[in-house]
Amino acid sequence: MFSRDRWQEIFQTIRKNKLRTILSGFTISLGIFVFVLLFGLGNGLKNAFQDFFIDEAQNAFFIHSGRTKKPYKGYKSNRQIKFRNDDLFDVKRKFGNEIEYLTPRIYRNYNIRYKGESNNYSVRGVSPDHQHLEKTIMMKGRYLNSLDIKNKAKNIVIGRLVEKDLFKNESALNKYVEVKGSSFKVIGVFQDDGGDNEERNCVISYSTIQKMEKGNDRINAILLTFKPELGYFGAKSLEERIRKFIKKKHSIHPKDNGGFYLWNSAESIKKTNQFAGVLQLIVTFVGIGTLLAGVIGISNIMIFVVKERTKELGIRKALGATPASVIGMILQESIFITTIAGYIGLVSGIALLSTVGLKLEEYYIKNPYIDISTGVTATIVLIFCGAIAGYIPARRAAKIKPIVALRDE
Numbered sequence: 001m002f003s004r005d006r007w008q009e010i011f012q013t014i015r016k017n018k019l020r021t022i023l024s025g026f027t028i029s030l031g032i033f034v035f036v037l038l039f040g041l042g043n044g045l046k047n048a049f050q051d052f053f054i055d056e057a058q059n060a061f062f063i064h065s066g067r068t069k070k071p072y073k074g075y076k077s078n079r080q081i082k083f084r085n086d087d088l089f090d091v092k093r094k095f096g097n098e099i100e101y102l103t104p105r106i107y108r109n110y111n112i113r114y115k116g117e118s119n120n121y122s123v124r125g126v127s128p129d130h131q132h133l134e135k136t137i138m139m140k141g142r143y144l145n146s147l148d149i150k151n152k153a154k155n156i157v158i159g160r161l162v163e164k165d166l167f168k169n170e171s172a173l174n175k176y177v178e179v180k181g182s183s184f185k186v187i188g189v190f191q192d193d194g195g196d197n198e199e200r201n202c203v204i205s206y207s208t209i210q211k212m213e214k215g216n217d218r219i220n221a222i223l224l225t226f227k228p229e230l231g232y233f234g235a236k237s238l239e240e241r242i243r244k245f246i247k248k249k250h251s252i253h254p255k256d257n258g259g260f261y262l263w264n265s266a267e268s269i270k271k272t273n274q275f276a277g278v279l280q281l282i283v284t285f286v287g288i289g290t291l292l293a294g295v296i297g298i299s300n301i302m303i304f305v306v307k308e309r310t311k312e313l314g315i316r317k318a319l320g321a322t323p324a325s326v327i328g329m330i331l332q333e334s335i336f337i338t339t340i341a342g343y344i345g346l347v348s349g350i351a352l353l354s355t356v357g358l359k360l361e362e363y364y365i366k367n368p369y370i371d372i373s374t375g376v377t378a379t380i381v382l383i384f385c386g387a388i389a390g391y392i393p394a395r396r397a398a399k400i401k402p403i404v405a406l407r408d409e
Contacts, residue, residue, distance in 0.1 A: 010333045020308075025341035028382060032342050035290040035378050036349025036370050042283025044368030059100070059230075060133055061239065062263040063222040063246070069258035073251045081250050081259045085210075085217040091224070094245060098238050100227050101129035104206045104219035112158075112202065113178040114166040121162055123179070125206035125219075133223050134192065140173045141188030148205045154179075155208075157188040159199035179204075180212060226266075235266040287378070295382065299389040306330060306393035313397050323398035327391065334390030335383060342379040350375065 014021045068079045088104050106125030111118055124130070131143045139160060148155050156177065163172040163186075172186045184204065192198035210216055226235050243262055246252070252259040306313075313326055353368050 006329060006332065009329060010336060013333060014337075021337060024337055025344075028338050028341035028386065029345035029348070031290060031293060031295075032345030032375075032379055032382060033349045033352075035287050036346060036375050037352060038290060039283055039287045039374065040349070040353040040368040040370040041365055042279065042286065043370065044365035046279050046283075047368075048366040059225045059228055059235065060265040061222075061224050061226065061242065062261075062265075063224075063242070064261045064263075065220060066258055066260050068252055068256055070253040070256040072253040072256065075251060079259075081252065083219045083222060083260075085219065087246070087249070088219065088222055090249065091222060091242065091245070095238065095242065098226055098230060098234075100225040101132045102222070102224045103127040103130040103133060105130070105221040105223055106206050106209050106218075107220050108209060110180050110202075112162070112166065114172075114175065117166045117168075119162075119165055121200060121202050123156075123202045123204060123209075125209035126203050127206060130203065130223065133225060134194075134198075136190045136192055139189045139191050140171065141186070143188055143190070144203065144205055149207050152207045152211045153205060154182060154184045155187045156184040156202055156204045157190060158186055158202045160189060160191045161196060161199040162202060163189050165200075182212070232266050235264060239264045239266075295385040295389070299385075303389075303393045306390075306397050310397055310400070314400065317398075317401075323395075326398040327394045330394035330397075331387055331390050335387050338383045338386035342382050346375050346379050 063083075065081045065083045068075070068077055068081065071077045083104075085104070088102065092099065092102050103126050108123045108125065109120055110123045111120050112123075126144065127149055128144050128146060130136075131138075136143065141157070143157055144155065147153065156179065158172060158177075166172070166177065167175070172189055175186050176183045177186060178184075190199075192201075206219060210218070226238055230238065239262060244254075246260060247254060247256070250259065309330075316326060317323075350370065350372075353370065356368075
């Protein structure tokens with residue numbers, strides 16, 4: 001089947017029927033090319049969706065203080081719940097075995113000044129664990145550490161755009177800025193995938209803010225991440241136990257859904273992943289539809305090709321060719337053309353995705369890609385279908401008697 005004579009016959013047939021070969025190959029290449037493109041763009045859309053909705057850690061709890069809605073134990077409704085440092089320490093003591101990172105957060109807006117430049121920025125009072133919760137990326141210097149907390153140090157970490165606003169083309173690292181009348185040393189500059197709003201924030205030690213505010217120990221929120229091995233149901237259990245603990249400690253009615261707000265990212269991530277899964281399913285169906293269209297195109301062309309060569313096949317059989325050799329020749333030619341054309345379509349699609357990938361972020365398509373294994377599998381499927389598409393009409397033609405084949409119009 002793979003003799004030298006057979007290959008010479010195949011190349012002679014291709015040279016004599018260039019237009020037919022080009023059209024067959026084009027249909028196959030286009031099918032793979034469109035499949036790779038659509039699948040890659042679908043993955044890019046999924047990447048953009050996940051980045052947009054999943055900026056913070058995916059295993060996080062955000063606990064914010066609020067106002068009660070029910071009276072309880074002599075307290076009236078609409079009571080403001082105030083978190084303090086001991087709430088942070090008690091949560092760590094009670095649930096420490098299930099917690100990965102834990103930080104308080106204090107929200108402030110301060111005017112920050114450097115030489116002749118100044119602006120108002122959101123400043124967060126946090127602990128070192130905050131870096132992991134926000135997935136902060138350090139560009140220069142370092143983040144806050146335990147000594148900053150212990151010493152109530154006047155150190156500040158600023159966002160990339162804060163440096164750009166205040167320092168222009170100058171590096172902010174180890175320079176001093178004025179914050180609420182005090183001099184703070186810039187120990188680091190960070191960037192954040194959350195975008196411009198996140199990169200116009202600054203962070204300082206929560207103990208430093210408390211010292212600046214006459215030594216109070218109030219905090220606005222408690223942020224934590226649970227250990228990933230807990231899983232979804234473990235996270236839901238931890239959420240309920242933390243709710244009960246805080247309600248009991250602050251004398252909040254057990255059925256009061258006010259007082260504080262606990263957001264569990266596990267629930268949000270579950271819904272996000274479900275949506276992303278649906279998106280991937282749609283992309284897969286589109287890809288399969290594209291492949292089916294390619295298979296149908298190949299089948300139609302192969303039926304036409306075999307029909308066109310009926311007389312030729314009749315002559316071959318009259319000269320002594322066996323049905324098996326006739327089928328083998330058509331099948332080999334079909335697989336050869338399908339393989340070359342499929343490879344061209346695969347390479348072209350991947351090359352286009354690589355070229356335009358970075359230019360599509362403004363259209364909410366980020367890092368479009370297709371796994372090589374997926375592309376190769378799709379190509380193999382198309383080659384297999386091309387072989388079947390060639391085999392069925394070839395087998396039918398091989399059964400026709402030479403005299404009947406020679407009379408074909």
